[in-house]
Amino acid sequence: MALSNSQYAKIMRDYEERQNATRLLHDERLNEIILKIPEYKILEDEAIEASMKYARSALLNSKEENSVDSPEELRAKIDLIAKQKTLLLEKNGYPGDYLKPVYTCPDCRDTGYIGNEKCHCFKQAIVDLLYSQSNIKEVLKQENFKNFSMDLFSKDDIDPVSNFSSYELMSEALRKAKEFVRKFPHSHENLFFSGKAGLGKTFLSHCIADELLKRGFTVLYLSAPELFDILRNEMISKKGDDQHSTELGRYVITCDLLIIDDLGSEPTTEFTVSELNTCINERLLGGHSTIISSNLDPSQIRDYYGERNFSRIAGLYTFCRFYGTDIRLLKKYTAV
Numbered sequence: 001m002a003l004s005n006s007q008y009a010k011i012m013r014d015y016e017e018r019q020n021a022t023r024l025l026h027d028e029r030l031n032e033i034i035l036k037i038p039e040y041k042i043l044e045d046e047a048i049e050a051s052m053k054y055a056r057s058a059l060l061n062s063k064e065e066n067s068v069d070s071p072e073e074l075r076a077k078i079d080l081i082a083k084q085k086t087l088l089l090e091k092n093g094y095p096g097d098y099l100k101p102v103y104t105c106p107d108c109r110d111t112g113y114i115g116n117e118k119c120h121c122f123k124q125a126i127v128d129l130l131y132s133q134s135n136i137k138e139v140l141k142q143e144n145f146k147n148f149s150m151d152l153f154s155k156d157d158i159d160p161v162s163n164f165s166s167y168e169l170m171s172e173a174l175r176k177a178k179e180f181v182r183k184f185p186h187s188h189e190n191l192f193f194s195g196k197a198g199l200g201k202t203f204l205s206h207c208i209a210d211e212l213l214k215r216g217f218t219v220l221y222l223s224a225p226e227l228f229d230i231l232r233n234e235m236i237s238k239k240g241d242d243q244h245s246t247e248l249g250r251y252v253i254t255c256d257l258l259i260i261d262d263l264g265s266e267p268t269t270e271f272t273v274s275e276l277n278t279c280i281n282e283r284l285l286g287g288h289s290t291i292i293s294s295n296l297d298p299s300q301i302r303d304y305y306g307e308r309n310f311s312r313i314a315g316l317y318t319f320c321r322f323y324g325t326d327i328r329l330l331k332k333y334t335a336v
């Protein structure tokens with residue numbers, strides 16, 4: 001599953017549309033300002049004239065015959081006009097940056113590239129396109145730290161294994177999740193969420209994904225069966241004529257954060273055991289963080305995925321235990 005020409009063209013078209021929208025917004029705002037503040041037009045014309053003179057003098061690398069200003073003087077004049085324009089906007093009740101372009105991604109100014117390198121927003125666009133994560137964006141509008149409520153976790157429901165209440169375990173998991181986000185990506189930390197279904201493991205991974213996507217990192221969110229499907233396709237395409245990794249196969253290993261949801265829900269085979277090991281190891285070697293959530297507890301990880309996977313996870317993942325009543329049921333009852 002590589003990025004086809006038409007998929008590439010689609011991403012580039014999206015960037016073009018974004019650039020057009022930015023230009024349109026700027027033009028609309030400029031017209032509005034010129035109508036309301038006629039002096040602004042005078043400054044704008046002066047700025048254009050000075051910029052053209054500057055460009056010409058820089059090109060000729062000398063004073064123009066008719067020009068009295070050196071390139072340095074022209075540069076200073078351009079800067080002064082820019083300041084005067086900002087002050088004029090502010091004096092008239094507008095934000096000083098009202099006419100600065102509003103980019104969706106300021107890092108690449110909505111071009112998709114920084115130099116010759118694809119910008120992080122381009123990489124995420126590929127991830128989104130290759131793997132239809134369209135609905136995760138919708139999910140993240142609901143499932144984020146802002147909407148996280150500790151009220152659903154009981155202080156009286158005590159976990160017989162750890163002796164902590166459901167509330168205490170969740171507070172601790174929440175603290176670790178926030179710390180993970182705060183230190184990302186420098187700590188190269190990995191998390192393992194263990195507990196039955198419906199206790200908030202997926203919600204908490206969504207909270208983390210939401211924060212990191214907002215900060216411009218590439219996040220790939222996959223259920224365990226989806227992950228192994230991709231790795232299986234990857235193996236097939238490598239055996240065939242095409243010796244290269246698929247785009248998605250590459251991102252499984254190189255994206256900033258990989259979230260594997262519900263490990264253990266897929267049928268475990270020799271293939272899944274060895275591929276999980278490769279995936280975990282390669283991501284560790286690359287310094288990329290991984291979050292695994294699973295209904296299995298660590299001892300079951302040893303049974304299902306063998307000693308090597310177990311020792312990696314036990315040694316290099318921060319463990320969070322979840323315990324309590326299915327919050328999806330609880331929400332349903334409290335909503336009635």
Ligand SMILES: [Zn+2]
Nearest residue numbers: 105108119121
């Ligand atoms: Zn960008």
